[in-house]
Amino acid sequence: MLAGLAMVVFIVAMSVLAPFLGTQDPTFLGTKVDSPPSPQHPLGTDIGARDMLARVVWGGRFLLVVAVLAVLLCMAVGVPLGLLSAYRGGMVDRVVTLILDSIYAFPSLVFALIVVIVFGASVFVYALAIAVVYVPSYFRVVRSQTLTVKELPYVDAAKSVGAGRLAIIRKYIWPNIIPSVVTVATINFADAILITAGLDFIGVGDLTRPDWGVDLYYGRTTILSGAWWVIAFSGLMILVTTLGFSLISEGYAERTNPKLR
Amino acid sequence: MGLRDYVIIRVLLTIPLVLILLSVVFLLIRVLPGNPCLLKFEHNLDPQDLATCERSLGLYKPLYVQFIEYFVGLFRGNLGLSMVDFQPVSAQIVSRFPATLELTLYAFLIAVLVGIVLGSLGATKRGSVTDGAVKVIGILLYSWPVFFLGLIFQLIFGVYLHWLPTGGRLCPGCQVPQGLTIGSIHIQTGVYTVDSILAGNLPALADSVSHLILPATALGLVISGVFIRITRTNMLETLRADYVTAARARGLKGRTVVYGYALRNALLPVVTVMGLQFALLLSGAVLTETEFNIDGLGRFLVDRVNYLDYTAIQGAVVFIAILIATVALLIDILYAYLDPRVRL
């Protein structure tokens, strides 16, 4: 888990501090197209003769912003929805669950692809698309935890001494759902990055933006001539980011559930 | 209840699910801001073209009429005409589906095999170096962007080592395997590996397999990550279960206990997860097909999306939705077959 945190912090720091790190302009179209790593361009250049090092440093910003936004949006909708639905129960609960279950099974990338094409490739649209597909995940997890805790004897005990619904939620249910929500959130982050980068890779996003996924898009044809550096570093960065979040997720889960060791 | 009753009930339950999904698709496409025709022809706004387009899509009709026509069309298998080439969308999808089926099936097989083998290996050697390696490999695999792995494979095995082709399903200029003809019945699935076996065409089989290895393995490995982790986690639990100790106490062979008792029970949650993984598989297929230039449903979707061909997009999504519902159904049935407790 610590390794994961370290990775994520590194990537976030690099992305946030990018403007201050004094790299070359990642969008500057130079003359040395597809050149291998050299002292002038430590990570080589890509098909547009842009400095790879700069692109690597700058390439995560969009991805991270989208991910953060997506996760926030998603939690804001999914968690309350799960709570309310579990509390309401009855027909409302069953209908909502059925609808969300249908969305849950749908491939997120496909959905995001369509949404982005139709509504444009801005940060909000990406975030929204990912958020919509992930709401069911939070919903399910919050709902099942709420249902379980709701039935526990100590909640009944609390009710019998007059605890109101809000208090019960705050004191008993909330602490129990936090671990699951955190776990889903970290996976959500990792997936958001993968989906956004994936869509960029297909060529759906804004291709002028310095972005690791876009690098891979451009690199697709170039590697056939053996230019490994146009994809290696950008791809590695995506991997490190997602791996970081995944490690955090696993580490956190292991902490809260010792059986997994 | 027996397995049969469970299956029947499950099938009946799937229908509302599918209907909801299809309605959501409809709403999404129709309730777009603006008018699909307008968005498509945004550069050359010829009023004639616009009118023809609108008429063909029935956009001037009231929404509920469109809705009904949509469903009626679906039941007839009519998914409309492409806005790009005016060909029936259903035919285009059907002709491209076998490629996706082939890719995803092999990828899935690889994923399941790798997942179960490594997962159980880690669990049985708990705490050892092997187990540590299995844990790391699992997380690494499912975090790995599938398109990145594909690129790496292309680079290493295609460009550097020249062992395997980097794209397509067959060598350029090679003939598509013909399948089998018995009398007046012609069986050609479109799944090249199957067709070449049917036709007894070994060179074609070798060719299509060589084109499949890289994409299927890349996709399969990434999907296997979750299977590795879940198999391992579940097996750790089942290995400590009372029924495992009791089985050992009866003097059953170690292998019988590990596979027949521990693994068998550990796999049940893995099957549950398979449904979700299938969605991931499809997403991955979209990326992999684009990357490896495979003419399947995924690439079809990407192409049409770039052209804003709404009927084609809608048709593809409908198909995917039904596909997913079917797979979910099959997996539930599989699960009921494996776990007798569920049937009650």
Added chain:
Amino acid sequence: MASKTITTGSILRVEDLYVEYRSDRGTAKAVQGVSLELKKGETLGIVGESGSGKSTLGFAVMGLLQNPPARWSGKISFEGKEISSIGEGEMRRIRGNKIAMIFQDPMTSLNPVMKIGSHFVEYIRTHEPSVNEEEAIKRTEAIMRDLGISPSRINDYPHQFSGGMRQRVMIGLALALKPHLIIADEPTTALDVIVEAQILELLKELKEKYSLSLVLITHNMGIVAQMADRVAVMYSGKIAEVAPVLKIFEEPKHPYTQALLQSIPTVEAGRRVLKVIPGSPPDLTNPPKGCPFHPRCPYVFAICHDEEPKLLSTGEEAMAACHLLSRK
């Protein structure tokens, strides 16, 4: 209740058994220098609280201790032959075949995805490979009849049976291959009182019928009174007292045994305050110095803190480990 068939030969002998478990919190000394003997046809009750080491003792005899995290030493002999150092292959032939175990929780001791009949058939054919499937099924049906379960249920799954019936199945499995020794680890703890009585009755019946030797592990003195010929009381991984059952109840010599007997609520006692043993069970990773029971013993005196009491004879076939005995 004396068995009719005790002979003089001993079927099981445990000598100086030590078992330790390594865990995150330290090394738990589960069993510390236990020596026991079981005679053929005898029922030995092993009584103790949870953590006393009684279950671990059972597992050790079966060779079921997992090698990490458990470490153990000592000698275990079965029917005159040493089984503590033989290989897994040989042990596997004895396990389930000559020595069988009945487990505590019938709800979790059967494979949920395997039919009841399959449990038996697989078991029989593992130890007797010459038996074909048909024959194995016939034998299974016969066993089920013996247990009072309808043979038509041979293809049912465990979750379709009640707890009591599942425990009968466990007993049936334990006896299927006519073992010589049965170790029953808290066989009725998970069952309600009525079912418990039935199971104990069944156990007694079958024991006489097949001339078995039985090790009955429990925390319930009542069961021991019904079933055992001799009783060993364990505390903190050591034996506190061993004696024939009547003697244990009439003249318990170890303070722990006395406390156990006193804490049983009885009808005759009327509305007396329930007597409990003060304090809490010992931490096995850090057991008390000297006599393990001394922090809770009402008769504790100086030497109890420092020196471990040895097992001293208190009569025929009876021993107790308490410093009170050396005090005249």
